[in-house]
Amino acid sequence: KVVVVDYGSQYTQLIARRLRELKVYSEVVHHTEDIDPVDAIGVILSGGPKSVTTEGAPDLPKWFYKIDVPVLGICYGMQLLVKSFGGKVAKTEAAEYGRTEIKILKPSLILDTLPENFIVWMSHGDSVIESPCNFEVLVETENKIPAALCSEDRRIWALQFHPEVKHTEYGTKIIKNFLFNICHAEQNWTMERFLEDKISEIQETVRDNRAILGLSGGVDSSVAAVLVHRAIGDRLTNIFVDHGLLRLSEALEVPEVFRDKLGLNLDVVHAKERFLRKLKGVTDPEEKRKIIGEEFIRVFEKEAKRVGGEFLVQGTIYSDVIESAASGKETAKIKSHHNVGGLPEKMNLKIIEPLRNLFKDEVRKLGELLGIPYEILYRHPFPGPGLGIRIIGEITEEKLQILKEADSIFIQVLKEKGWYERTWQAFAVLLSSKSVGVVGDERAYDYVIALRAVNSVEGMTADWSKIPHEILDEVSRRICNSVKGAGRVVYDITSKPPATIEWE
Numbered sequence: 001k002v003v004v005v006d007y008g009s010q011y012t013q014l015i016a017r018r019l020r021e022l023k024v025y026s027e028v029v030h031h032t033e034d035i036d037p038v039d040a041i042g043v044i045l046s047g048g049p050k051s052v053t054t055e056g057a058p059d060l061p062k063w064f065y066k067i068d069v070p071v072l073g074i075c076y077g078m079q080l081l082v083k084s085f086g087g088k089v090a091k092t093e094a095a096e097y098g099r100t101e102i103k104i105l106k107p108s109l110i111l112d113t114l115p116e117n118f119i120v121w122m123s124h125g126d127s128v129i130e131s132p133c134n135f136e137v138l139v140e141t142e143n144k145i146p147a148a149l150c151s152e153d154r155r156i157w158a159l160q161f162h163p164e165v166k167h168t169e170y171g172t173k174i175i176k177n178f179l180f181n182i183c184h185a186e187q188n189w190t191m192e193r194f195l196e197d198k199i200s201e202i203q204e205t206v207r208d209n210r211a212i213l214g215l216s217g218g219v220d221s222s223v224a225a226v227l228v229h230r231a232i233g234d235r236l237t238n239i240f241v242d243h244g245l246l247r248l249s250e251a252l253e254v255p256e257v258f259r260d261k262l263g264l265n266l267d268v269v270h271a272k273e274r275f276l277r278k279l280k281g282v283t284d285p286e287e288k289r290k291i292i293g294e295e296f297i298r299v300f301e302k303e304a305k306r307v308g309g310e311f312l313v314q315g316t317i318y319s320d321v322i323e324s325a326a327s328g329k330e331t332a333k334i335k336s337h338h339n340v341g342g343l344p345e346k347m348n349l350k351i352i353e354p355l356r357n358l359f360k361d362e363v364r365k366l367g368e369l370l371g372i373p374y375e376i377l378y379r380h381p382f383p384g385p386g387l388g389i390r391i392i393g394e395i396t397e398e399k400l401q402i403l404k405e406a407d408s409i410f411i412q413v414l415k416e417k418g419w420y421e422r423t424w425q426a427f428a429v430l431l432s433s434k435s436v437g438v439v440g441d442e443r444a445y446d447y448v449i450a451l452r453a454v455n456s457v458e459g460m461t462a463d464w465s466k467i468p469h470e471i472l473d474e475v476s477r478r479i480c481n482s483v484k485g486a487g488r489v490v491y492d493i494t495s496k497p498p499a500t501i502e503w504e
């Protein structure tokens, strides 16, 4: 196995997932965990939010000095190796975030068959200013900062950039080079095996009891529903909560699709008044997430009692876990995803999250293996808190109506123009401020709609979609002409990082 040591990076599980993609078995361990590394064939040190220059910064694991296998340090992992082997790391003027061009200075096994220049994804404030003895600089950035180092005799490679994110060109090739050229890893991990293991795990957990599942109609909860149904059959009851924060027509369409196409038992709970009452006057995004999470659980508890369920199945996937900082001690909290960090502390249901370590595209692959139709698997992701986090500021019925109509127009035009499949996720956001306009010689004062469309693979990093101007123009005109209360349309051109995909 390959051991991935976690220093709290947003991307640690992404490393593990890249290895799964290459059919290589790996285990993620926290850096303080004491393991027996005897069957490790390689070690990868992840990135992390801390600086190696601060006191008490996470160190190399205790067992590190006992191993004699190749090591790859990424970002924080690189800086930690540099510091530990006698080099220097410091805060420099040139912090690099996002897209950065690099240049290969020296050939190495890890850079095998790569071009001399390519684009990588960076996220660092500290930089290596002096390499340790016997380490060579293999790659540098435009700012002349070392982007890759190696000590061939100690079999240590270190990268300042993130090869695990899709926006790094040749990232997978670099990981492949490490795994196969350097560690000589075997390829024996498969999705079929994962499915078999999960089904037995769920059966062992639930035993003769019953479970309920909150089905949102999105990819994750749909896959979780079919997977758990496969494991425990009709002892699973699916609950669809109409919280009033759904997209236009969704409350009618979802139950239809799931009953007819997938033959699942589905009970609809109408809870719009209850959710909107609790959200009245609330403007803080984290508070909104917490309230929505809490209300969901209260609804589920009531439903579980009704059907005699002891377990609650959630379609939580890894990006939800990591951004809620629920996975490790050092991970910085970005936002509380409702089905993780937004859960109330006291809860009478035991949680099952079968997709917790998978990423969106892996979930889709699992869904294909389970025979779920394409239209469901390839819908754009939709967050649990729904339009609640796409209305900036207080949520009101008026704003909800404006947003639903604007969002529906945007998606409709993308579908008409063949751009729905070309974007990973697209939606409208309603801003809290109004803007002045002129309509038929009269002054207008209406809401601003922001359109967001991104390209991504797993939602951890994303680039804004380069939708042609003519299409954006049509969306803008259709929204302003037909949605009462929407007076201006803007397009969000920020990547993730530094922005997140959703606005709240």
Ligand code: XMP
Binding pocket: 289, 319, 320, 323, 335, 336, 337, 338, 339, 381, 382, 383, 384, 385, 425, 459, 460, 496, 499, 500, 501, 502, 503
């Ligand atoms: P962010 O905004 O964190 O979004 O860049 C990454 C992906 O996650 C979705 N998202 C959520 N999904 N519960 C969910 O089930 C949530 O609370 C939540 N918040 C964000 C978001 O739509 C995007 O696909």
